[in-house]
Amino acid sequence: MNINSAFNQLFTQDFDEETDDLIQLVTAEEEEEDEEIEFPVELSVLPIRNTVLFPGVVIPITVGRKKSIKLVKQSYNEGSRLIGVIAQKDNQAEDPDTSEVYKVGTVAKIIKVLVLPDGNTTIIIQGKKRFKVSAFVRDEPYMVAQVKYLEEKFPTRQTKEVTALVQSLKEAAAKILRLNPEIPQEAQQALDNIDSPSFLTHFLSSNINVEVKDKQRLLEINNGKERAKLLLEYMLKDIQLLEIRHEIHSKVHSDIDQQQRDYFLRQQMKVLQDELGDGGTDQEVEKMRLRGEKKKWPKPVAEHFNKELEKLLRMNPAAAEYPLTFNYAEFLLDLPWQDYTEDNFDLKHAQRILDRDHYGLDKVKDRIIEYLAVLKLKNNMKGPILCLYGPPGVGKTSLGRSVASALNRKYARMSLGGVSDEAEIRGHRKTYIGAMPGKIIQNIKKAKSANPVFILDEIDKVRSDFRGDPSSALLEVLDPEQNSAFLDNYLEVDYDLSNVLFIATANSLDTIHPALRDRMEIIDISGYTLEEKVEIAKRHLIPKQRKEHGLTGKDISFDKKAVIRVVEDYTRESGVRNLERKLATVIRNVAKSVAMEEDYSKKITEAEVRRILGAPVFDKENYQDNNTPGVVTGLAWTQVGGEILFIESSLSRGKGKLTLSGQLGDVMKESAMTALSYLKSKAEQLGIHYKVFENYDLHVHVPAGAVPKDGPSAGITMLTAIASVYTQRKVKAKVAMTGEITLRGKVMPVGGIKEKILAARRAGITEIILCQKNRKDIEEIDARYVKGLKVHFVDTVSEVLDLALLKTKVEEPLALVSD
Template sequence: MNRDTFSKLVMARQDVENVEMIEIASPEEVMENEDNLPSDLALLSLRNTVLFPGIVIPVTVTRQKFIKMVKKAYRTDRTVGVVAQVRHTPNEPTPEDLFKVGTIAHILKMIVLPDGNVTVIIQGRRRFEVLEYTQTDPHLMANVKYIPESFPNVRKKETKALLQSLKEAAYKILNLNPDIPRDAQMAISNIDSPSFLTHFLSSNLNIEISEKQLLLETFDGGEQAHKLLEHMMKEIQVLEIKRDIQSKASIDIDQQQKEYYLRQQIKVLQEELGMESPDQEVEKLRAKGSKKKWTKEANDHFNKELNKILRMNSMSPEYGVSLNYAETMVDLPWNEYTKDNFDLKRAKKILDADHSGLEKVKERIIEYLAVLKLRNDMKAPILCLYGPPGVGKTSLGKSIAKALGRNYVRMALGGLHDEAEIRGHRKTYIGAMPGKLIVNLQKAKSSNPVFVLDEIDKVNRDQRGDPSSALLEVLDPEQNNAFKDNYLEVDYDLSKVLFIATANSLDTVQGPLRDRMEIIEISGYTVEEKIEIARKHLVPKQLEQHGIKAKDLKIDDKAIQKVIEGYTRESGVRRLEQQIGSLIRKIAKSVAMNEEYPKTVKPEHVEKMLGGVIFDRDLYEGNDVPGVVTGLAWTSVGGDILFIESSLSRGKGQITLSGQLGDVMKESAITALSYLKSHADSIGIDYRIFQNYDLHVHVPQGAVPKDGPSAGITMLTSMASMFTQRKIKPNTAMTGEITLRGKVLPVGGIKEKILAAKRAGIKDIIMCYKNRKDVEEVGEAYTIGLTFHYVDYVEEVLEIALLNEKVNNPLHFILPEEKKETPVTPLDVVVV
């Protein structure tokens, strides 16, 4: 029985009995008297209870329409129809929301509360069935048919036995449930009517509203009593199980033992209901662990953790941490490897199909596969693919995994600043987790995947640790066979993992970390390679993404070339893919709107679709102006060209540098000027110019910071051209550093610089003789149409770059007359 419901009923009855001038009919009189029962009833819906005949309950009415209805009924015949709701609704219930069978009720008392709501104390009289609804607004009215009470004669033996069984079941429930008031037993013993006893017990039984409604809708009294007895016997069983559970737990307990007591109750309930208990969950983990191919150390540690879980309070935070730890251990692929595919011809076909160019990289991967095939026990190398964005570093990892037949997993390191993300958190912290390496190996489901560490050059360092230092152990082939994650606490073998790191720049990568990796430089693509990549990969991919079939649209190679030369300036193909996507979107719009569109996109269509050309293919600006020299530079996004401009103005020999130059470029400018001053006679410069004219050296695009050792000979040539007013050799670019004695030093990034020169229409390139080997490694396909001039000293640079011809309208220097030097005699010498 429900204690709260019974208490409210008793209190309501006491309140009613204390009200003067109001008479309460006995339950038997209420159920037997059929006089003055109206055929049309105003309906009051109840959400959480069912009203049975003869039962007194309080009801609080909050909706204004129902309040008006109740007040009106209280002023007239004090009669309303009470029905239970099938479901709770936020709005006023409709006929579909109500049960068809209810109870007519007599309002015994009405209390108006301070908040405007009304509480009415009502007594059920007789059951009715709704025939039809006659009114829905402002409240429900229904035409009803009353159901007569049909309980067996109390004098029959069967009826007496049934009545006695109901009372004994009620007494058992009262004894098993100490929360119900003792007065209830006396109230039940005084009931002689089988019909009222059935309704009273049905009303107070702790069952669902729908089940109570079924009892109300059972019109045969004997059948209703039998159903009620079944519910009571089920409740007795539940209470007896509860008593058994309580008897198994200790009675004399403190606060800590109380938690254990509750846990034991949950455990017994779970076993009774057929659910898994914590012990069963642990045994399942133990069974999984027995199938793992892990080391003895890992096995002992795992079983030790499981034994600790069994001793823990399942409600404590440490329980969840330990359980997650055990699940992490069994989910890891301990010594589980995929079989490598050593068909080198197949691997080469896959690499060639997925990536055009990149011959050096693909050759290195084939070499790795060949050695692995011959030895079958080689430790996996740590490769670092280094190059500008968009050249295919990350996608190359997928191709390697496909060629090897290994699983593929990628971990982004960009912006990583917490060492725990690599090594994991210690289990002493609530919410501890393993590092990303272990998490990704769980996803890979094998211990020898191809693992791409993307953007390793963008790892940050702060007060929470240095993640790049944590990677030292991971990327060391001599140490990573026993990698220890702080969360895992046991060694895990990473030596079979093929790590492939990617980076745009090596400047921000720690020296020790660079030493652990084999650096493979991936340079940019030529125009021809970009056209090939676009035709094989980019255009089909974009057509598929934009819902256009390949047969419905073709993009001419010359159109692709126009996009490359006029709308992109990059080493990779990422921007090219974006521009091709923009072209195809224009076509997709025309297809969707049933407009005419070119079936084959040609160069003349490109400018109409993408707008005016963004980049000029030929950036060379001529040699009519002295002091303007084209230099070659390397950036993290590929090669580029830059101009060094010099100018002279009357002054006192000062030098000004502008264009956001770094320290290295500033030193190069000072070194170049010093060299010119010391070799002015051999170059043909009047030394008086240095004293009477100010020099300004500028590198355009001043908002872009610039630094590096590649501009030394470019700055010197620019100054020499300005001081001598001689023309620069047309279509010439240069790169290289200088020393104070005129030595030309080699620089890096040669392939990117060559590609930048070709994009700008340069014909001649001047560089250090020691860079010749770098040019030879680039390959003939990249150097067609270029002439290379290799030099060792500055004199060779000036001889090649400066023409004997003066510029148009050369600057005429206004210089003071040269002072004659007075001979020094012995008398003029002062000895100190």
């Protein structure tokens, strides 16, 4: 019970006149009368919720429990009308037992019983004396307890300390009354009429704004002075909370008053400025109109902009739509409509920029120069959209930055990875809360140019969901026939994107929308050779990392063999990102030595690389072991470049069961079944006894079993592995192959040839078997990539087996099965 509700109970309850006469403060004479009351040893106990009864205090209580009603009626009909009142520990307990009530309570006298119209019973009780439960006698039909009465230890003589405590309590109570205007003023008169220090503490304890457990703590204190000190502590805390609350209310009222004052002042200013002929709040709109007159933009856009300004003039500045319309008009002004940078079509300069920023990639750079040459001759951007396609870390995004630098154009970039909301491309309609233009228009605004080089990064990672299909929105952006009138939902007017040089990047073509892919010219950027990686490290990566780590060329240099060791033993990738990380690790180690003034080797050698980076991560020996029949090296393409993989097969006594393992996809499983069916049909030609298929189980496994694998390019690899184990002929060392097979024994072409060639070179492969139709892919590859490789082109499976399998069998040939 807080002080507000308590005081209201004492002074504003709507009882009849007889009851009002009964509710009064206990005087000293009444305390003397209490001494004449004979308090029984056993008391009927009434548990109450949310409050604690103190001696001398009169409070009304609504009784609803059946046990409580029975106790009240029986006690009221008796002569003494005395009951024991104890607070219960859990306010939610409907029928508390003896363990759920406190042990200290107050003897109360029932003054009045009121039966209300709703059926509830309200009793008015007056606290008389504190007691402590010695033991509970029974629990039914209501609690009865043996009690021991507690005497009040409050000095009867008014010492200075007691006087000061009483005065402090009264002052604190008066302050609470001032801070809480909801408490009636009669409460102050009641406090002034209290002379007994003991009753003052009981009265204030009953009404202080604290929890029941804290009030119970006050009731249980026998020493009056100690109770008064704790009570004063609670009241001071309550005063602090009331003061904070009062301060918050004052600030809120002050803010509201200030807003009203500002509104009236603005209205008066508007009237005065209208009388003087000044624009007032229209000044900002007029400034935008002047900017719009100087702006270079299409006539329809200018007309639309002026309509928005007229709408602003008619609108109340306090209206919710005003800031939205104002921001929209400002965005139209800030957008570059016909602000173009002058192109630098010096193609030799462009060639130098590309050669400076990127080593290798000759065909890619030649295609970009051709593209720029056509732009120079045509003088318009209506050409194919370039899409740089290749594994991560090969320099696709940085090529776009180099093109911007070569053309002297602004650079803009948008990452499409994970974009699934069409509004990211087309923008939101202005009517929506938090509406924004699409990322295309936002980046054009940031670039402050209508003809930047715009990189659409990771276009293969666009997703679609219930919010639309961003790929479909990009169709308009990347179509030279349509993007001259690109409509952003937020902009509401067409924007010309035909002068923007869009360059897309992708790691995979399979996930790109077919219609979107049709609008782009794919430029394949494959991985780098060992020699290219070494040059890239020397020219770009090492200087960059040296600078980022605060070192100079005098502090550290790399031996060429050390760089080769990092490339071969610690990286296995198409790009150079992981190579850069490994070089950074070496340079950080040197930077630590420089900072700690330790002795270190300024020349990084192979030994230093081994010391800093630890044992080699990749072992080339693992990629050259084909000494066991049934083990064949295949070539695979992944999104991060080419990889080599092993296909292992083994036979065991059984009934001709085929087992496939290694997380193979459906296509690879079908390739294995096709290969087995082909071998069964050609068993006699290959020297395989037909009974072997019935009496031996075949198990085909592709290592790295935790990695999912799928695709048709492992067809001839599967067939060679199975043929090797059935014929017990070993596979030629350092041979890898890739190609799809048919049931008739034909070899079909596959893709990703360049990545597979590079993977073979990294693994030390010397011979590769490909489909005859893949010859054109080899011819398009730079001669440096295939240097040192012997490539065999085949049309049939029999050619593959003739090239891959050795004539001699292992020392222990497969046991023949008798007829």
